[in-house]
Amino acid sequence: MKFLFFILFSFACTYATPISNKSHKNTEQVQMMDDFNSEFASTDKNDKNEIDPLSGYNRVMTNVNDYFYLNILDPVARGYKVILPKPIRKGVNNILDNLAYPLRLLNNLLQFKFKNSYTETQRFILNSTIGLAGFMDVANDKFHIKQKQEDFGQTLGFYGIGGGFYIVWPLLGPSNLRDTAGLITDGLINPMTYMKNRGYNLLNSNFESVAVKSTNIINFSSLHVGEYERLKKDAIDLYPFLKNIYEQRRKKQISE
């Protein structure tokens, strides 16, 4: 019992705050709130991020994409998920991921991330050989070598280019001026873009190349079923919610 009192007493002493005069306390509190307000200020009116010239269009497109996602892509992805077992869906995704290696390599190199470039190369060699042309992500599953995702939008951000205003693209979703330029450039590097009927490959027509690209999207969605709905649940208002998450997330990715 003596111990108990002793401990309580000693803690009480530690936490006894000296009585200070009121005005001092107030300035301290004002200072503290100012600190907080500047920390969260980036969503305030006078901030550059608030320039949203396309807001009218963006809001409509956010709803269109939301409708498309929930009523078309999601049901299709769920059906696809029932038909194809997970290892196959994962494998398809892995192959396409593996093919996008030049894109990740280039963007890592452009940002002087030589260690990550090396990691990506290691992954590409391992997965293309023992991973059966990328079907299995052995680099991750067996050797625990994680992918180092970088895109051209991040590279531009790395060189100090700001995001510019926010744009919502049909089907592709949230983006901004900088990342749109990034998307186009990445598209030029990605081998998937050049997949069309050339007479000597497996594709019989350009229609089939579109089919392959759509399958890619459906396949990806089938591995992420329910994620969008779950995220959306946290929104009070979908447009500012997704816009803010996109901006914060990109800022973080660029800083990494």
Next chain:
Amino acid sequence: MRYLIIGLMLVANLFAVQEDKIQIFMSQNINNVVKIIKNGKENNISKDILSQKIFKIFDPVFDYKLMARLAVGGRVWRSINQSQREEFTTLFTKRLKSSYKSKLDMYNGQTITVDSIKKIKANRILLLSELSGKKQKYDITYKFYKAKNAQWYIYDVNILGVSIIQTYRAQFSDELKKSSFNELLKKLYKKS
């Protein structure tokens, strides 16, 4: 000896956290929470009971009042009256908790590790942790500030670099451009 332990436990519960204890305190409590969730899943315990148990652990460290205040921002906070502030704080706290609760059933075997603490200012500490599943890893950062009573409280959480308070702030400021604070309260009431 028994008294000593009881005494220590009592004291630990009485106060929030001291600076040098943040990491141990959070690791232990996060472990306890994971245990509660795991146990709950195995025994089919309802989410209401689970979340009550979890909030009992975390309520003393979260400064919900400050979080609510930060979510609307200083200018708005000064412009509303006391009863609006109180109603908003209650609704916002409820909203944060229900959002957490709805994520409980997503748990399937992930581990959470507390990596390190980073003191970025005299009165700010970041606790860096990681939620890792089979393939993906998520950074979770708990942001602490030092209150007047020299204790540390959480005022925001970043998931993958996305601040939760920031996302609410963006939505509230957007809403307040179009309508009044009372409208916002109504909307929040409907959603919580």
